Amino acid sequence: MADTAPAPSLGVVDGVPRCHHFDAFRCRSCSLLGTPRGRQLADKEAHARALVDSPVWLPTVAGSDTGFRNKAKMAVGGTVEAPTLGILDRKLAGVDLHDCGLHSEGLREALDRIAGWIRDASLVPYDVASRRGELKHVLLTESPDGELMLRLVLRSTALEARVRSRLPALRESVPALRVVTLNVQPEHKAVLEGEREIVLTDDHTLPMRLATGVTLRLGPRSFFPTNTVVAEALSDQALAWVQDLPDVRTVWDLYCGVGGFALHLAGPGREVLGVEVSPDAVAAATATASDLGVVADFVAADATTYVLASGDVPDLVVVNPPRRGVGPDLAGWLEASAVGHVVYSSCNAESLARDLALMPSLRPVEARVLDMFPHTTHYEVMVLLAR
Ligand SMILES: C[S@@+](CC[C@H](N)C(=O)[O-])C[C@H]1O[C@@H](n2cnc3c(N)ncnc32)[C@H](O)[C@@H]1O
Secondary structure (H helix, E strand, O other), X not given: OOOOOOOOOEEEEOOEEEEHHHHOOOOXXXXXXXXXXXXXXXXXXXXXXXXXXXXXXXXXXXXXXXXXXXXXXXXXXXXXXXXXXXXXXXXXXXXEOOOOOOEOHHHHHHHHHHHHHHHHOOOOEOEOOOOEOOEEEEEEEEOOOOOEEEEEEEOOOOOHHHHHHHHHHXXXXXXXXXXXXXXXXXXXXXXXXXXXXXXXXXXXXXXXXXXOOOEEXXXXXXXXXXXXXXXXXXXXXXXXXXXXXOOOOEEXXXXXXXXXXXXXXXXXOEEEEEEEOOHHHHHHHHHHHHHHOOOEEEEEOOHHHHHHHHOOOOOEEEEOOXXXXXXXXXXXXXXXXXOOEEEEEEOOHHHHHHHHHOOOOOEEEEEEEEOOOOOOOOOEEEEEEEO
């Protein structure tokens, strides 16, 4: 175990991103490694422009080439004496990637120490092929302040007492840990986490203090963008657009997660409502609104069901759906409604384009690509639509 973070696997050599795991065919997740970052960005912008017909494209937000991920999702493999944190190969054997250079330095250092603690505590890695063992995944999130939330995904609660008894040793080794949980995922299928979460620490949420001045609360079972710098840019962009619009007094943030957009847009003269399917995320957003002293309501519901049943119509709607997009029912409601403006933030330009085709009365005014996921073909795109 190193005293400092292991050297990152990823670096930029002569302008070209290179990773020794990629070169050795151990991990091929970053499919654009070998493509200069400038070229990656140009290709993403061209892809977005081909799908979204906006008269104005603001300069692309790039963020860092390395160390930009605030979350590590590591499959646990190997043996109890030598656990691996990374991915499983085609034969379902563990591949160790704890030096993955996408992760921040704080995550890399903590993963190294957590691997040592797993070994010392004899937490047996789950073996997918034989269906034996307990520890399936290590999910680790770092806040902008460098504090950490660790979630250990286990097949059962068989090791709960052992984890609890070893918690002081873990916290001594990784002092930045603020939230530690066990997630129970008993099923033998390729899902990352189960329904049951056992929080082992006094703190249940990780404060995400953003450079925008807003501190969000992030709980274990809630979504947060994996690239904090780009998440801040998304909120800044939404606020810049909304502040420039006259007469936006009511805003709905659909698919609001822990309230990122809603809580940046809340303020004097603007009523904000967030809708999100995860009750934990809604509870966190509600608590943050109270921390900030702003008026914002949050509802745990399916976004489309809520909107179709509501009867109200806000001045502006923000939508930030999962990759599938908002779908025909919500797009149809937006098209037929009197909503004046929509801010659509999408991680999938193809589903965005499908949704936009269903709301021709709302036309793109400005758009922007934000490279949330460097070295992959994925990116975020935001569009301001006006009726
Ligand atoms: C891309 S995330 C956006 C979260 C948030 N806007 C942010 O920036 O952190 C999509 C969110 O939609 C939520 N979600 C998924 N399906 C939903 C649905 N049918 N209705 C409401 N929310 C849903 C997810 O739980 C997740 O928090």
